[in-house]
Amino acid sequence: MRKFPSSLLYAAAWAASLTLATPLPGLATTLVDNGAEIVKSTDWSKMETVTVTTSEYAYEPNQLRFKVGRPYKLVMKNVGEKDHYFTAPEFFRAVATRKAQSKDGEVKAPYFLAFEMRPKGGELEFYFVPVIPGQYPVYCTIDDHRQQGSEGTLIIE
Numbered sequence: 001m002r003k004f005p006s007s008l009l010y011a012a013a014w015a016a017s018l019t020l021a022t023p024l025p026g027l028a029t030t031l032v033d034n035g036a037e038i039v040k041s042t043d044w045s046k047m048e049t050v051t052v053t054t055s056e057y058a059y060e061p062n063q064l065r066f067k068v069g070r071p072y073k074l075v076m077k078n079v080g081e082k083d084h085y086f087t088a089p090e091f092f093r094a095v096a097t098r099k100a101q102s103k104d105g106e107v108k109a110p111y112f113l114a115f116e117m118r119p120k121g122g123e124l125e126f127y128f129v130p131v132i133p134g135q136y137p138v139y140c141t142i143d144d145h146r147q148q149g150s151e152g153t154l155i156i157e
């Protein structure tokens with residue numbers, strides 16, 4: 001197994017601290033700009049799978065913990081009767097993104113903002129490596145779902 005190059009992590013965290021030092025309206029600028037290198041140098045055979053389900057109106061579990069430098073597959077499954085989002089723009093900018101995937105194909109992008117899962121079994125997979133430690137909110141942006149309870153916390157430690 002190749003060890004995760006910690007120098008990349010430190011560089012990313014340092015760059016992020018510079019970015020965060022400047023207050024910006026709305027979203028911070030991209031935090032992880034060497035995501036492709038991190039994804040490439042990660043041993044994906046060590047990937048851990050974490051599953052979160054959505055329904056009316058909650059994420060289960062509503063708190064997820066990830067470790068810096070470890071590869072993850074996050075399985076997001078909607079077991080409810082309505083559409084639900086997994087919106088976490090700050091979190092998605094704090095990780096190195098490999099891809100998102102469903103049974104119908106996959107999407108590669110530098111980072112995502114939100115995923116939407118169809119009702120009654122809709123499922124998406126997100127492959128990533130956590131980079132910037134912190135606590136990030138996740139919530140559903142449909143109607144009043146968040147107020148009703150569709151929210152949670154994503155922790156990178």
Ligand SMILES: [Cu+2]
Binds near residue numbers: 150
């Ligand atoms: Cu919802």
